[in-house]
């Protein structure tokens with residue numbers, strides 16, 4: 001970290017001695033104030049629930065400028081990566097810091113391809129679930145269970161174990177998601193096929209059956225690959241912070257990633273794509289474009305808990321750059337499938353237009369996020385709504401692993417242990433039950 005010439009001084013109105021706090025400069029983005037010695041020197045903690053002003057680590061992986069609507073992976077703009085690279089190149093970049101040269105790419109693709117099968121025993125574990133279990137419930141279990149199947153890559157402090165675990169997780173997530181899907185619909189599992197690309201292989205595992213081969217459509221494969229690229233990492237979001245915190249105890253990588261999957265499930269995070277599509281379907285059922293005004297009224301009503309799902313973001317206070325790319329992909333996919341007049345897409349565009357002109361959204365800087373259009377694309381690809389968040393988890397796995405491995409390699413890495421402002425009862429005595 002580069003120290004800044006500027007120092008911050010913290011002073012107190014009760015006459016306690018003031019304290020000088022060092023500042024560090026990022027390569028881009030806001031400086032940070034180093035408060036690590038604050039408690040030792042003042043006996044006080046900082047208070048920042050939701051981490052609105054707190055940097056929990058330093059990182060070289062992903063940078064977001066929320067005001068500009070800019071997203072960089074290792075310095076490269078997401079627009080260039082989404083149009084010039086495939087998902088596995090982006091995985092290599094996130095894991096290793098540089099885009100691969102041809103030989104490195106070939107090697108990496110081969111490694112991932114040859115790790116796509118899962119231990120046959122995983123099937124029996126999966127069969128323990130109810131068929132109607134939510135895919136994210138299944139994924140939380142399956143990913144956690146990987147640590148029981150791959151004992152030889154569970155030592156987080158061993159660099160080789162970390163590398164193998166990273167390859168295994170990236171390679172096996174599509175197989176697990178497709179297995180969770182096939183199990184839910186009662187179809188036989190389809191094994192991976194090594195002559196297909198990462199995304200084409202996933203589509204085949206999803207949509208082929210033993211009776212009928214599935215020939216991946218390159219436009220649809222490219223769209224899915226783009227969904228994976230756009231969701232691959234997003235700096236210290238809730239699930240990534242969960243993975244870091246979980247991994248900071250020294251637990252194995254599979255357990256840490258399972259914690260990330262569990263966090264991602266929530267509707268304020270990865271569950272938003274499912275929630276956004278459900279919302280569009282409900283508006284459609286209740287009258288479609290005509291009823292947008294009524295729906296927006298409910299969203300703006302402080303007494304209702306209705307939110308415009310797929311809108312708003314903790315960091316982006318401008319159009320989410322991923323949403324722009326996703327809207328473009330949405331056009332391409334619907335055109336390829338002859339669904340240009342898809343009512344859900346029309347509804348989404350009408351809703352977006354109205355929201356972007358409405359003072360409620362404008363004044364709060366609420367713009368569409370990536371999930372606003374990703375659900376429509378996934379639905380057009382034939383992916384059921386309940387699987388959307390599992391697809392997000394598949395794509396985000398590389399980001400989680402890259403961030404976890406970065407944390408372990410950081411000399412300043414410590415177990416994560418926030419403090420609190422205690423507002424409960426001071427010490428008191430236990431009374432015998434008859435006197436309580």
Ligand code: ACO
Nearest residue numbers: 267268269270272299307308309310311312313314364369
């Ligand atoms: N619809 C209606 N109002 C909203 C929305 C929304 N989608 N998002 C925020 N607001 C309002 C809040 O009610 C609040 O209003 P107020 O100032 O009058 O109280 C104001 O905008 C600020 O919002 P916060 O909730 O304080 O912002 P925060 O950063 O805590 O939340 C979040 C961000 C959780 C993403 C929120 O915008 C949201 O719930 N959006 C819908 C869910 C969603 O799409 N999540 C996906 C996130 S992207 C991802 O995970 C890939």
